[in-house]
Amino acid sequence: xxxxxxxxxxxxxxxxxxxxxxxxxxxxxxxxxxxxxxxxxxxxxxxxxxxxxxxxxxxxxxxxxxxxxxxxxxxxxxxxxxxxxxxxxxxxxxxxxxxxxxxxxxxxxxxxxxxxxxxxxxxxxxxxxxxxxxxxxxxxxxxxxxxxxxxxxxxxxxxxxxxxxxxxxxxxxxxxxxxxxxxxxxxxxxxxxxxxxxxxxxxxxxxxxxxxxxxxxxxxxxxxxxxxxxxxxxxxxxxxxxxxxxxxxxxxxxxxxxxxxxx
Numbered sequence: 132x133x134x135x136x137x138x139x140x141x142x143x144x145x146x147x148x149x150x151x152x153x154x155x156x157x158x159x160x161x162x163x164x165x166x167x168x169x170x171x172x173x174x175x176x177x178x179x180x181x182x183x184x185x186x187x188x189x190x191x192x193x194x195x196x197x198x199x200x201x202x203x204x205x206x207x208x209x210x211x212x213x214x215x216x217x218x219x220x221x222x223x224x225x226x227x228x229x230x231x232x233x234x235x236x237x238x239x240x241x242x243x244x245x246x247x248x249x250x251x252x253x254x255x256x257x258x259x260x261x262x263x264x265x266x267x268x269x270x271x272x273x274x275x276x277x278x279x280x281x282x283x284x285x286x287x288x289x290x291x292x293x294x295x296x297x298x299x300x301x302x303x304x305x306x307x308x309x310x311x312x313x314x315x316x317x318x319x320x321x322x323x324x325x326x327x328x329x330x331x332x333x334x335x336x337x338x339x340x341x342x343x344x345x346x347x348x349x350x351x352x353x354x355x356x357x358x359x360x361x362x363x364x365x366x367x368x369x370x371x372x373x374x375x376x377x378x379x380x381x382x383x384x385x386x387x388x389x390x391x392x393x394x
Contacts, residue, residue, distance in 0.1 A: 136168070144312045146170055147359055155313060160259055165311060187262045188253030191269065192246050195293060198232045199242050207236065210291070215277055217286040220386045227281075227382070231273035233291035245293040252300035259307070260355060268351045271375060272299020275347020276340035278378050281385040283339040295340040298325070299348025306349050310356035350374050 134140045134154035142154045146167035158165040201209045215230035234242035257265040276295020284290070301322050308315040322345065329338035354370035357363075 142312055158311065160311075185250075185254045185257040187266050188250060188257050191253070191266075192249055195232050195234070195242065195246060195249075199234050199236075202233065202236050209233075210236065214289050214291045215280070216289045217281045217284060217385070218389060220281055220382065220389065224382070227277035228270060228273055230277065230291045231270075231293050231296050234293070235291065241292060245297055248297045249293060249300070252297070252304055256300055256303060256307070264355060267371060268299060268303055268348060268355075269296045271351050271371070271378070272296045272302075272344040272348040274375075274378055275299065276337075276342075276344035278381050278385065279339040279343025279346075280337060281382060284337065286389055288337075290337045290340055292337075292340070294337070295344030296348075298322075298341045298344035299351070301325070302345040302347075302349035303352035303355075306352035306356060310353075347374070347378065 133152060134142050134157055135151045136157050137154050140154040140156075142152050144154075144158060144165060145152050146165065148166055148170040151167050153165065153167045157168055159168065198209070198213075210233055213226060213229040213233055215226040219226055234245065253265065253269075256268070260268065273293070273296040276298070277290070279295075280288075280290050301318070305315050305318045305322060308318060326338070326341060326345075328334060329336040329341045351371055351374055354367060354374065358367035358370060
């Protein structure tokens with residue numbers, strides 16, 4: 132297929148309103164896909180320019196920093212109440228998400244790098260997806276990271292950090308780039324490098340959370356990418372709901388394999 136404005140350019144992307152094929156230069160990002168220049172000039176509720184501020188991203192960063200301050204003020208008590216370890220899955224499953232807002236008190240770089248990455252990817256993805264979709268993506272990615280820890284990590288190992296959520300954003304950005312027909316080589320390299328770092332001895336990084344978050348985020352983005360039309364809103368909710376149900380099923384399965392601790 133060729134762009135209707137540039138017949139010499141091949142493309143596989145079409146306008147979400149008129150279905151005309153458009154090349155990269157002609158694509159105007161929209162919350163449910165891309166629009167051609169003509170349709171993009173018509174103000175609609177889902178246009179990015181109506182609210183391009185990444186307020187949810189900033190809110191998540193502020194919350195994480197506030198929690199980090201609480202970890203210091205409480206001398207680790209808050210950390211102990213929110214950190215996740217597979218053995219705690221049955222008794223306190225909410226830790227699978229709350230641990231994503233904690234960071235190592237012994238390394239300022241831990242929270243600094245994660246929050247910087249969250250801001251970079253959130254500033255792009257939140258206006259593109261919309262605030263609720265972006266928030267769902269981030270939380271599901273954190274959950275997915277914890278599910279991978281449950282299935283692949285030592286049951287007594289404690290994990291914390293926003294890395295699962297950040298890797299989920301990376302996976303989502305990669306999927307969205309591919310769905311829009313744009314180049315993803317640079318993003319692939321970034322993901323690969325960060326994954327490899329997780330396996331380097333001495334870094335004390337949970338590669339399981341990275342992989343789990345990456346896969347979960349990619350799946351959620353794939354659901355969004357395949358339901359970009361307004362008429363597919365219900366289908367989109369079903370797809371995302373199905374991903375969450377799948378993660379819950381894996382959680383139940385993983386919890387059933389945990390050793391029984393006697394008293």
